[in-house]
Amino acid sequence: MTRKTSASFELARRLSAAKVVGLTFLVMLGQLLVDDPDGYFGPADTMTSAGALFMGLALSLGAAVALLSRQGHAAVAWLAPLYFALCAGSFVPSLGADPVVSGLVVLWPLWLIIAQVFRLDHLQLGEMSGPRSGSDSGTDLERWQRYGGTPLRHLTGMALLLSLIVVGFEISTNDLAFVLCGAMHAIALLASWRMWWLLLRARSLLVTTLVVPVVAVVVARTHPAWSLGVLSLYQLTVLAFLYSKGSVMRELFGHFVQRPALLVLSTFAGLIGAGTVALRFPAASAGADPVSAIDALFTAASAVCITGLIVLDTPVDFSFFGHVVILVLIQVGGLGIMVLSTFASLLLAGSIGLRNERALSEVMNLRSPEAAYKLTRFIVVATLGIEAIGALILYPYFVGLGHAPLQATWHAVFHAVSAFCNAGFALQSDSVTVFANEPVPLLVLSGLIFLGGLGFVVMSGLWMLARNGFKGSLNLQARIILWATLFLNLSAIVWIGGLEWNNTLAHLQGTDRVVNAFFMGVSMRTAGFNSIDTELLGPATVMICLVYMYIGGSPGSTAGGIKNTTAVILLAAIPAIARGETRVVIGGRTIAQANVYRSAAIAAVTMVIAFATCVFLMATQTGGFEALLFEAVSATGTVGLSMGATADLNTAGKAWIAVVMFIGRTGPLTLAILLTRESPSRLRYPETTIMVG
Secondary structure, rough: OOHHHHHHHHHHHHHHHHHHHHHHHHHHHHHHHHHOOOOEEEOOOOOOOOHHHHHHHHHHHHHHHHHHHHHOOOOOOHHHHHHHHHHHHHHHHHHOOOHHHHHHHOOOOOOHHHHHHOOHHHHHHHHHOOOOOOOOOOOOOHHHHHHHHHHHHHHHHHHHHHHHHHHOOOEEEOOOHHHHHHHHHHHHHHHOOHHHHHHHHOOOOOHHHHHHHHHHHHHHHOOOOHHHHHHHHHHHHHHHHHHHOHHHHHHHHHOOOOHHHHHHHHHHOOOOOOOOHHHHOHHHOOOOOOOOOOHHHHHHHHHOOOOOOOOOHHHHHHHHHHHHHHHHHHHHHHHHHHHHHHHHHHHHOOOOOOOHHHHHHHOOOOOOOHHHHHHHHHHHHHHHHHHHHHHHHHHHHHHOOOOHHHHHHHHHHHHHHHHHHHOOOOOOOOHHHHHHOHHHHHHHHHHHHHHHHHHHHHHHHHHHHOOOOOOOOOOHHHHHHHHHHHHHHHHHHHHHHHOOOOOOOOOOOOOHHHHHHHHHHHOOHHHHHHHOOHOOOOOOOHHHHHHHHHHOOOOOOOOOOHHHHHHHHHHHHHHHHHOOOOOOEEEEEOOOOHHHHHHHHHHHHHHHHHHHHHHHHHHHHHHHHHHHHHHHHHHOOOOOOOOOOOHHHOHHHHHHHHHHHHHHHHHHHHHHHHHHHHOOOOOOOOOOOOOOO
């Protein structure tokens, strides 16, 4: 047997054993969760005689198959698929009574059977390929990675899945469920000891995460759910390190390097799907019944697309677990999955590679891959820093509302993240109207919204300018964004203050009127918070809001809309056309004709989507014209403001708005990428003129 074949065989048997162990714990936990009173597993969170027999059989057979797999016994080739089929078949009778839990347990072993029969493990076994495959070259950590990385990824991922299930289905207080989940974590911990020893020898900072299991043991004495949460953070660290060093992520990412638009769409769609599943867990609901599928989908889409439209009352209908899920979706959606994963690679692996830098450069509309590399680090550091400062300032004001210290901290963090990401989710039923008479919280939230909607490219430029003692100047794009943002915000303040002074602002004092007008002027462009009752806005104010929601924020930011640079280019094209010029000039620079076409396409497509949404809502919903038009533009621009139509949407309306929020978040960026990548045709046709206007 050659060294390369021996190495591949070593990895294959370890991976097979890890799969069997993970499946064994999943089916044992599934037996406790299945709610089938008339079946042999019985009601949820109970142990019937048949269930106890099945659990013992699964444990003994799983241990035997895992041991044989670890030893590389030839019988595993038929014994493992047989065991997988037995696990899947045992839950088939319960599909009718409990399709969620039974479906999960049935689908997972079926996938393992398909993967083994059709040899779909080539992605995982791909770590053995390359010039170092099967050799002793590389460091001790690299050699371990080729043998133990893939199986450990599977064990760690399964430990995370079991923790989510236990907490999500609110069975962390069940001793047996907690023991099963804890045992899975213990196996993953034992499997990772070699990695930590090698990291310790290499003096890596990651060894500090070794204290996490110790903390979890201490916390477990007071609250099992918190213990699982801390252990899950530990496993996430392990998983991030493994993926940053392994070849699977590089292969998957490399598959999308030539298709960045597909990457944007697939990652956001995947996050919405995962968020929908998490919000469907019983633990996410504050009531006795889980959140309905359509409401979970709508909420997940609104959070990921950082819109803020809600069909359920966030503080009332969702539990703390649900709030945590929503906050995670907001944060990841605001930064962008690609930026987060790239930063993780930078932090853990030290490099993202030239091809990945080029892909990131294209998605973020940067000319230099090196600039994209540096900007990614700046994005996450700046985001966490700004959100932390905002939360610290907001904290005493939530204490002033009567919240306990821990609760006030949570509220401050939630609102700081939601504001910076321009999401508009709040933990008060009336948004932030509770601060209508508190200037400081509104100004802080306005500052967070402003910075989040300004864009990371501009913020990094301002930061570098400040570090250089304000020597030099910003590039044209940054200057356009700054001036456009200032103009839109200041003009919005004038419009809101002037039109609503004696209407929705009439109950406030003079200074509070100005502050609330300022806050609403900043928020209505993309954030979705409201400090006044939007249902009482005058018709003229509504029209102004529609224009500003349609424009949105800046490119490369957490804001939505067509973006202010798009609006500036289109406005600059009007006088150029009037003068009979073919060039658009801004700030002494000629704008590329492709940029003008791209801006026109984005603006036109967005307007068509908003129009189609409005028509659909008017045909299927019962609200008035003004409220439905407002809803359509708010969803398309991912703003989140509503005049009360969201709560009255039926199932068709919720599904349509969820899709529109997804398009509004990913569409302009995806369209810009596609138009940028399109090669110009060499065909030339005879020129003619058509009457217009």
